Amino acid sequence: MIRAILTDIEGTTSSIRFVHEVLFPYARAHLSEFVMTHASEPAVAEQIAAVQREAGLSDEVPLSALIDVLHEWIDADRKVTSLKALQGMVWEAGYRAGAFRGHVYADAVAALRAWHAAGIALYIYSSGSVHAQKLMFGHSECGDLTPLFSGYFDTTSGHKREAAAYCRIAAAIGLPAGQILFLSDVVEELDAARAAGMATRLLRRDDEPLQDVSHRQVADFTQIELDA
Numbered sequence: 001m002i003r004a005i006l007t008d009i010e011g012t013t014s015s016i017r018f019v020h021e022v023l024f025p026y027a028r029a030h031l032s033e034f035v036m037t038h039a040s041e042p043a044v045a046e047q048i049a050a051v052q053r054e055a056g057l058s059d060e061v062p063l064s065a066l067i068d069v070l071h072e073w074i075d076a077d078r079k080v081t082s083l084k085a086l087q088g089m090v091w092e093a094g095y096r097a098g099a100f101r102g103h104v105y106a107d108a109v110a111a112l113r114a115w116h117a118a119g120i121a122l123y124i125y126s127s128g129s130v131h132a133q134k135l136m137f138g139h140s141e142c143g144d145l146t147p148l149f150s151g152y153f154d155t156t157s158g159h160k161r162e163a164a165a166y167c168r169i170a171a172a173i174g175l176p177a178g179q180i181l182f183l184s185d186v187v188e189e190l191d192a193a194r195a196a197g198m199a200t201r202l203l204r205r206d207d208e209p210l211q212d213v214s215h216r217q218v219a220d221f222t223q224i225e226l227d228a
């Protein structure tokens with residue numbers, strides 16, 4: 001019996017285009033000024049130090065070189081925890097200024113509301129930082145959706161393609177993995193969740209063809225049946 005749903009964001013609750021054509025370009029355009037302006041603040045300094053470690057940069061290297069690295073990581077869609085944390089801080093200003101609102105598919109909003117009303121606990125697991133996740137659902141095109149969620153997980157719980165991350169998340173949720181359904185558009189993520197014991201559904205949005213995989217496949221959230 002499914003008692004909790006854990007969902008990916010990009011390509012699952014929300015469009016890949018929104019992430020790649022709105023969020024990532026905004027972060028790329030504003031990251032340099034943000035880092036230069038806030039580098040001495042503890043939360044930013046902590047992430048700068050993490051970038052230096054991850055990139056193997058000496059702390060003598062100027063911030064401009066570190067920003068070049070961050071731009072390379074954005075362009076390569078690297079899911080590095082420190083980059084994701086900094087992106088979230090930059091997006092906060094964008095959401096607050098009304099530069100954009102979080103995209104969530106209408107079918108996802110309706111299903112999430114129905115599951116929440118039915119007592120199913122809802123959780124997010126994304127490479128985007130927990131802060132970025134809360135911003136996206138808090139400033140969504142459908143208003144503040146954060147009351148629907150019982151918790152959020154990011155790469156500080158582990159990489160999305162590693163089974164250990166899903167074991168940690170199940171322990172944090174406090175349910176056996178078999179009672180948790182994980183939703184994603186990425187087969188490797190579903191493989192990892194299944195290896196940890198979770199139930200899975202593969203989202204194939206935008207008329208993506210059926211894939212030759214053993215995960216059950218749905219075109220959107222209306223096709224997700226929890227009892228079947």
Ligand SMILES: CSCCC(=O)C(=O)COP(=O)(O)O
Nearest residue numbers: 009010126127128132133136
């Ligand atoms: C919190 S919205 C930003 C999503 C993001 O930064 C990202 O890299 C998407 O990763 P996902 O794990 O949701 O595919």
Ligand SMILES: [Mg+2]
Nearest residue numbers: 008010011185
């Ligand atoms: Mg995804």
